[in-house]
Amino acid sequence: MLSEDLDAASAAYRVGYQDASHFNREYKNLFGAPPMRDVQRLREEAIALPSQ
Template sequence: MLSEDLDAASAAYRVGYQDASYFNREYKSLFGIPPMRDVQRLRGETLALSGR
C-alpha cells in the first residue's frame, strides 16, 4: 500500500481477499491499527527519516 500508493480495498483484492472490510479487520487484528492509519504512520516515519 505504501510503495504503490494503494488504498486498503485495492490492496485487499490484490492479495486475494474478496471482502475489503474483512481484510481491514484482519489487518487491525494482526498489527493493532487499521491499514490506512498504518500507511499514514509509515509515510510520516519515511518523511522524518528523509529530513523533510
C-alpha cells in the same frame, strides 16, 4: 500499499480478499492498527527521517 500508493480495498483484492472490510478487520487484529492508519504512520516516519 505504501510503495504502490494503494488504498486498502485495492490491496485487499490484490491479495485475494473478496471483502475489503474483512481485510481491514484482519489487518487490524494482526498489526494493531487499520491498514491506512499504518500506511500514514509509515509515510510520516519516512518524511521525518534525515536524508542521506
